Amino acid sequence: MAEVSSATLDLELLRSFQAAAQLGSLAAAAEQRHRTVSAISMQIKRLEALLDVRLLERGPRGVVPTTAGEALLQEARELLRMHDGMLARYAGRGLRGKVRFGLPEDYARELLGDVLPEFTAHHPEVLLQAVTATSGELVRQLERSRLDLAVVLDRPIALPGGEPLWRTTPVWAAPRHANLIERESLPLALHEVDCPYRALATEALERLGRPWHALFTSTSIHAIERAVETGLAISVLDRERLTPAMRELGEAEGLPALGRCEARLHFARAIEPASQPAAQALADLLRERLRGRGPWRSAAAG
Template structure:
């Protein structure tokens, strides 16, 4: 069997790593710091890739760099190629991935991620030191910016972080107990998370836009405590539709409640990841993308 002649168009794996890092970080400067190289060195790598492939890969704008259509295609293929390459090297040398991965996730989605993603990751990479934490999305965003986390799955509000990769759209709804009756002339009693919660922001923004008065009758950092407050009829809350129990019902315009806006769950990388830990961080990111993209944690094919 003859091997196809590619005209010597072999790709530099290290240049591919730089390309992936630039897209993830959103700028050459941040990627250079991540890769422990100069900006000019990364620019030269990208230039050689573009010359080799005879196409433009990155588009430079006022907010950083984004992949071109051809770059989007290369990004998907490069991630898989690097994953396979690193896995092959690890198997042949007996040196699997190592390093430290600090992963953050919102509490409302933690049970599914803890049960169905993290054990598989650790089973595949037993030498990796994984540290997983839960916190509201706003707090996760701040921890990422401080460098306290390597990567996180978080909602894109109330504290927005640049460079997030969309995973799935959430389904926020107004939730109340089955027999809850709303007094449309009285302030709406709410069960809420603290200020860092994206669903709290969605609900409060919608109510204030409608001019509807409200007050927090119950506030807790625990999603289970908020859900219990809804189930027993203490208050109304904003929950992901998938978290509704048989004791709850969805409220809407018929109950004089405004439509809620959208919120996107995204995958975010820290701008400060040790080079020795980067392959392990990317390996977890690959697994999260595969299992959460489009479908989220509720309907994925595990």
Template sequence: MIKHAAPALDLQLLRTFQSVAQLGSLAAAAEQQHRTLGAISLQIKRLEERLDTRLLERGPRGVRLTASGESLLQASRELLRQHDTLMDRFTGRGLAGRVRLGVPEDYASELMTGILPLFLERHPGVQLEVVTGTSGHLAREIEKGRLTLSVLLDRPHPLPGGVPLWETTPVWAAARISSLEDRESLPLALHETDCPYRQLAIEALEEADMNWHVVFTSTSINAIEDAVAAGLAIGVIDQERLKPTMRELTAEDGLPPLKPGQAGLHRAARIEPAARDAADALANLLTEQLTDRGPWRHGG
């Protein structure tokens, strides 16, 4: 009796499904994989037809996983990990070593949602450690060789060299319902020292000869944003981080303009030989995904 082989899953379909699930958007997955939206949609449709189940629910803000989708996501991760480990073992192409990546906290969430999981999927043998902090702190850490790579803004501790990535768009932010009238001194919510946006704010206000005082200080961008949204103070954040509870302040509100900044990728002067190929692979992926675009497109 002839037994017919069971239909096999196309691993590329599973990789596309994982990308969509992680990014929460077909469009973001298409951009990440350098494919058209139609091609990504077709791959998901083929996977659903092969498994005879619906994996995604589409909505105005992206997609969400069905119960079957959640189950497949967990199972496919292990399947792809084992596949890639097997291929690396027999082809000798697997990367290894320990890479410590520094990321400004303002951008950590977006990078962890899209780019870093993609790197670990491609290179499961690499030990990746991500460290967040202010750009000034991270710059000193990479100078001391405590980081392998770091994404940095060009203030307040600029480093020579580096690969330019994207231009930042800092703006003044306040609670949506708030007033600056009749205030002799501007209340500010700022990061501690070593933050480029803190330096931008102070430089702009001092050049405009405006009075200011610090009401709230924190190392956490989320805490700064909460203080702004609550009306406790105004702050400087990236325009992409403005929430519905905030509004952007401009010259019409009496605020001086803020200078744009530059984000760049820097690497340590010395990298352990065992980690050099892994560091190169991560640097190439970050450069490919972030140049001229920044991390925001990976969020949805």
């Protein structure tokens, strides 16, 4: 009869590994876990020794999971979620704490109509604070620990680390019944600075040498869309946001090809210990609903 191993997994080792893998930094994991960098490093080495496999590749810019580490990360999330949920149920209460979540304004309608209501329904004792802003502003708020986690596009500021959720599909959006493309200077409707799609539009036009001017600037995606629909300006929107009053333009009309962005899930370097399980629960739901699909198909499927 084969000998049964008596080895057991220490959940604290898994939590430290999860933090380092998600944040891409032992220092950031140490800050989030309220431990020293050497303690986090020793915990991960103990876990690697226990499993007899390398989990993280260490380099000058931080750490990244190995293939085995990626597989363990998925299983660790599920194990810790089940553990924390079971503990909460048998302790007679659900998750508590405060979660400060940031999301790009362009995707707020879809996330507010699907993911966030489900989270608050399942975790009514968690104080959820959701804010919208440009991706550049969300990066600054994460770095200042004013947010616990955020969905951020990787332009115009490429924040290191994070977990890929979905690829966006930016297109040139023009009014259906107005021809603005032949104007000497292309009239654009844009968000303020720090907007990924503003950066895509202006960089592409400047590479082509095409004159442009910001005819309409707003922090509201709905105002930008209205400026396009009424024939005022051209903009760059996610293809899923095009309405019947708009049409998509491209290279056939003399406009340059646009790059793509990736939406990534980022955690703050420091999250209050009492709020970490709730932050992880929201992250789990975001992964489940958005990874590889984005909010559009997720909302339709729900």
